[in-house]
Amino acid sequence: MISPTxxxxxxxxxxxxxxxxxxxxxEYLVEARLLPLARAAGCADVDTYVNERLRHDAxxxxxxxxxxxxxxxxxxxxxxxxxxxxxxxxxxLLGARADRRHLxxxxxxxxxxxxxxxxxxxxxxxxxxxxTARIHATDVSPSMLERVRTGRYSQVEMxxxxxxxxxxxYFTKVGTEWxxxxxxxxxxxxxxxxxxxxxxxxxxYDFILVRNVLIYFDLDTKRDILRRFRARVANDGxxxxxxxxxxxxxxxxxxxxxxxxxxxxxxxxxxxxSPRTSTTLTPTxx
Amino acid sequence: xxxxxxxxxxxxxxxxxxxxxxxxxWATFLGADAFMPLIPLAPGxxxxxxxxxxxxxxxxxxxxxxxxxxxxxxxxHHVTEAMLGLEPxxxxxxxxxxxxxxxxxxxxxxxIKGLVPGPSKLSLPMVARxxxxxxxxxxxxxxxxxxxxxxxxxxxxxxxxxxxxEVGT
Amino acid sequence: xxxxxxxxxxxxRSILRRIVTELGFDxxxxxxxxxxxxxxxxxxxxxxxxxxxxMPLMDGYTFVTRVRADPRWRxxxxxxxxxxxxxxxxxxxxAAGAHEYVIKPFTSEAIIDKLELLGMVARExxx
Numbered sequence: 001m002i003s004p005t006x007x008x009x010x011x012x013x014x015x016x017x018x019x020x021x022x023x024x025x026x027e028y029l030v031e032a033r034l035l036p037l038a039r040a041a042g043c044a045d046v047d048t049y050v051n052e053r054l055r056h057d058a059x060x061x062x063x064x065x066x067x068x069x070x071x072x073x074x075x076x077x078x079x080x081x082x083x084x085x086x087x088x089x090x091x092x093l094l095g096a097r098a099d100r101r102h103l104x105x106x107x108x109x110x111x112x113x114x115x116x117x118x119x120x121x122x123x124x125x126x127x128x129x130x131x132t133a134r135i136h137a138t139d140v141s142p143s144m145l146e147r148v149r150t151g152r153y154s155q156v157e158m159x160x161x162x163x164x165x166x167x168x169x170y171f172t173k174v175g176t177e178w179x180x181x182x183x184x185x186x187x188x189x190x191x192x193x194x195x196x197x198x199x200x201x202x203x204x205y206d207f208i209l210v211r212n213v214l215i216y217f218d219l220d221t222k223r224d225i226l227r228r229f230r231a232r233v234a235n236d237g238x239x240x241x242x243x244x245x246x247x248x249x250x251x252x253x254x255x256x257x258x259x260x261x262x263x264x265x266x267x268x269x270x271x272x273x274s275p276r277t278s279t280t281l282t283p284t285x286x
Numbered sequence: 287x288x289x290x291x292x293x294x295x296x297x298x299x300x301x302x303x304x305x306x307x308x309x310x311x312w313a314t315f316l317g318a319d320a321f322m323p324l325i326p327l328a329p330g331x332x333x334x335x336x337x338x339x340x341x342x343x344x345x346x347x348x349x350x351x352x353x354x355x356x357x358x359x360x361x362x363h364h365v366t367e368a369m370l371g372l373e374p375x376x377x378x379x380x381x382x383x384x385x386x387x388x389x390x391x392x393x394x395x396x397x398i399k400g401l402v403p404g405p406s407k408l409s410l411p412m413v414a415r416x417x418x419x420x421x422x423x424x425x426x427x428x429x430x431x432x433x434x435x436x437x438x439x440x441x442x443x444x445x446x447x448x449x450x451x452e453v454g455t
Numbered sequence: 456x457x458x459x460x461x462x463x464x465x466x467x468r469s470i471l472r473r474i475v476t477e478l479g480f481d482x483x484x485x486x487x488x489x490x491x492x493x494x495x496x497x498x499x500x501x502x503x504x505x506x507x508x509x510m511p512l513m514d515g516y517t518f519v520t521r522v523r524a525d526p527r528w529r530x531x532x533x534x535x536x537x538x539x540x541x542x543x544x545x546x547x548x549x550a551a552g553a554h555e556y557v558i559k560p561f562t563s564e565a566i567i568d569k570l571e572l573l574g575m576v577a578r579e580x581x582x
Contacts, residue, residue, distance in 0.1 A: 032323045074568060155397070155540060155558050156310050159565035163572055164549055164556035173542050175401060176306045314560035315470070369466050371473050389466040393559045396538020404541060408509060 002031045006050040010034070013054070013061055014068060022068070033067045059140055059194065062216040066111070073111055074160035076118045078243045081211070084259035086122055089238050093206050094128070096236050103133040106205045106232075108195065109213035110137035112157075113148035113188070119209070120184040121166055136205075138193035145190045151180035195225050204234045212242035226251045230267060239265040299401055299442060304427045307397040308440055311390070312433070316368045322434045331430035333417070333439040334358040340418040341387045343395035347406025351426070351444040353395040354418055355387070361436035362387055384413045398442060422446040456575065459483045459499065461491045461515065462507035462536070467559075471505050471536065474563045478576050488513030492521060501531060503575060506553075508537035508544070516551060523552030532573055536561065 002010075010030050011022040022030065031046055038049035041060065053060045076082045093103055103123075107116040116137040123133045137148050158167060158178050171178040193200060195210070196217065208229060214222050230253045233239055239254065246256060246263070254265040305326070312324055339362035342354040357365065366386040367374055388411035399408055412418070423443040430439045458480040460471045468484050476482060483499060485491035487510040495501075504522070506515040513521075515535055522528045534555040535548050545556050555569045570576040 074564075076572075079571060154306070154310065156314060156560070156562070156565075159557060159561050159568070161568040161572070164545060164553075167556070168542060168546050168549065171542075173400070173540065175300070175303045176310075176397065311560045314562055370469050385465045389464045392464065393538055396559065397540065399538070400540040408538070 002027050002034070002046045002050075006047045009050055009055070010064070010068070014065060030068065034064055037063055037067055058196070058216060058218070058221070062213070063141065065216065073114050073157070075114050075158075075162040077115065077161060077211070078262075079161075080243070080260060080262040081209075081240055082118060082122060084240075084262040084264065085119065085207075086126060088259035089207055089264065090122070090126055092236075092238075094131075097206065101131045103127075103131070103207070104203060104205045105133065105135045106208045107135055107137045108193070108208055108210040108229075110139045110148055110190075111141075111144050112153070113137060113144075113151065114153075114157075114161075115209060115211065116148060116188050117151070117170075117180055117184055120187045121170055123187065124170075124184060133187055135188050136191065137188050138191045140192065140194045142192055145192060148188060148190050149185075151185050152177045153180075154178075196221050199228055199232060202232075204232055205237060206234055207238045207240070208233050209240050211240060212245070214241065214245060223251060227253070230254070233267055235267050235269060237267070241265065299398070299426055301427050301429075303401050304398060304440070304442055305429065307394060307401070308429065308431070311393050311397065315390070315393070316365065325432045327430040327432055327437070329428070329430070331437075331439075333430070333441075334361075334437050336416065338362070338417060339383060339387050339413065339415055341391035341411050341413045342418050342420070343391045343411045344409040345395065345399045345402065345406050346409065348404050349399075349402040349406050351402070351442060352420060352423065353391060353398050354420070354441045354443070355391050355394065356417065356439040356441075357387065358437050361433065361438055364436070365390060380415070383415075387411075388413045394440070456502040457481045457483065457500070458503040458505060459485065459491060459494065459501035460505045461485045461488065461510070461518065462505075463487055463510040464507070467507065467536075471566070474566050475503075475505070477563075478567065478570065487511055488515060488518030488521075491518055495522070495528060500528075503532045503534065503570075503573075505534055505536050508535060508539045508548075516548060519548065519551045519553050532575065534569060534573070536566075 007027055007030060014022050034046045034049060038046050041049055041053050043049040043052060054064055097103060105119060107119065110116050116135045119135055127133055139145055152174065154177055158171070167178070170181045170184060191200065195213065210229065214225065217225065229239060240262070253268055255268045256263055256265055309324055333356045337359035338356055339359060340354060340356045342352055344352045362383055366372070366378055366383045367376070369386040369389065370378065370382055372378055391411045392408070396408055399406060420443065422445055424446050425441055425443045427442040428439065431437070456479070458475045460468050460475070460482060462468050462471070463486050472482050472484070480503070483494060483501065485494055489512040491504070492513065506518055508515040515537065519533050519535070522531060522533060533553045534557065535553045536557045536559065538559045540558045548556055555573060557565060557569055567576060
């Protein structure tokens with residue numbers, strides 16, 4: 001069973017990264033959820049895993065937080081961003097890409113794929129005839145990417161935020177699980193990408209979603225990641241962070257704009273593509 | 287599908303799927319505060335003995351079968367408190383236990399019904415403060431499980447020879 | 456807002472009651488579709504009905520068709536909460552006029568998600 005010291009460390013990480021509280025009495029929860037990760041990392045027990053891996057490895061911490069906040073992933077998470085996609089982002093891109101009639105979208109911390117498939121459903125419904133779209137779903141975890149490729153979700157996962165009419169339209173029941181329509185799966189490509197390392201390829205995307213993952217990185221890494229995203233989003237493209245995240249205090253290469261009840265970040269044209277080093281804030285006029 | 291052999295019925299229902307169902311139901315309705323995993327016990331482990339609470343529910347139609355759950359008495363009381371939102375160790379009636387354990391087997395049974403050929407109907411649950419015995423039952427799946435220090439067992443079975451199932455205590 | 460919980464299981468009504476009360480709803484309960492219809496006929500006007508499928512006397516599917524056929528009850532949001540998980544059953548329920556569908560077992564988060572989709576609750580998100 002996890003020691004009090006390790007439990008305290010894990011609780012601190014959780015509270016810092018997610019604002020979730022993990023009080024004494026929940027040792028069973030932490031033990032049960034982290035033991036598989038510990039074993040996968042080659043550690044004999046959770047205490048070893050905490051001391052040898054979690055304390056030193058940000059990606060491992062991210063995986064641990066994921067495992068502890070299981071069931072936080074949902075379809076159309078936070079709703080407003082997807083409404084913003086339908087009402088603001090997609091119409092803008094349909095206008096801007098009328099010559100190409102193709103959209104490239106990057107789900108940059110795709111986890112089990114609900115975000116990518118949610119966007120795919122909206123595109124399936126709203127993309128005009130003659131247009132194509134590709135959603136590149138990337139994650140640091142190969143098992144998550146496999147889940148995206150398989151496109152199968154448990155009943156409990158399907159209950160999280162999936163409107164019933166889309167459930168029956170886009171999924172068929174296979175045993176206890178629901179499998180996504182091959183037409184949606186055909187829009188998705190997958191690739192293993194560690195955001196803290198150089199991004200593969202050089203394609204510029206029309207829309208990048210990097211939601212609720214930057215919080216796991218330290219400030220310098222966060223700045224570097226955003227700088228590298230800036231080079232990979234089209235000048236008239238969009239970046240979307242998690243509902244509570246912002247680049248405002250990090251990087252003046254972006255303009256933050258409202259899109260319905262959500263916020264999007266657009267490249268600030270003419271700005272230097274490197275992070276500020278001073279700490280004074282400049283109003284962006286957003 | 288009357289007259290199908292037991293072998294084909296085993297093919298239709300995989301033990302892994304049954305395990306998934308039990309885990310999801312358990313974690314969802316009981317995992318709330320002190321989440322503990324359900325641990326499979328060795329196949330030969332005997333079902334919880336008296337004092338125990340048993341509940342059974344039948345599926346009838348394209349597929350005929352019975353789903354039974356057996357809980358140590360202490361676990362049955364814990365399940366009742368968790369599902370009814372009662373104070374741990376507080377007062378609750380026999381009726382409370384009957385209803386809670388009955389609903390547990392109803393949700394498990396309903397999900398297992400979703401795994402077998404349809405159409406078919408779920409019966410009302412039967413709950414007893416004693417082991418439930420079923421005559422001429424062929425067990426397709428038997429899952430002895432531990433949850434913390436508690437023990438439970440889940441059985442999915444079909445009537446031998448295509449007869450309808452007779453249930454008693 | 457007012458929610459009517461319709462399920463023949465006291466336990467399930469208790470689980471749903473706790474979740475929905477926490478969200479600020481007032482609650483009425485019925486043990487089957489017929490009891491629920493009687494409440495509506497007697498003047499209860501819930502904003503939301505949470506409806507089990509398999510119940511004695513009148514099942515949830517029939518209750519949905521009866522409510523949707525009556526102009527007095529046009530504004531009521533109907534959400535099924537059931538173990539019926541076959542694709543065809545969900546299609547039937549939606550075709551009969553159910554607005555949403557939750558498969559048991561469900562977490563409180565699942566119910567909140569659905570109510571958010573229906574515009575009946577809003578999760579607090581810091582600006």
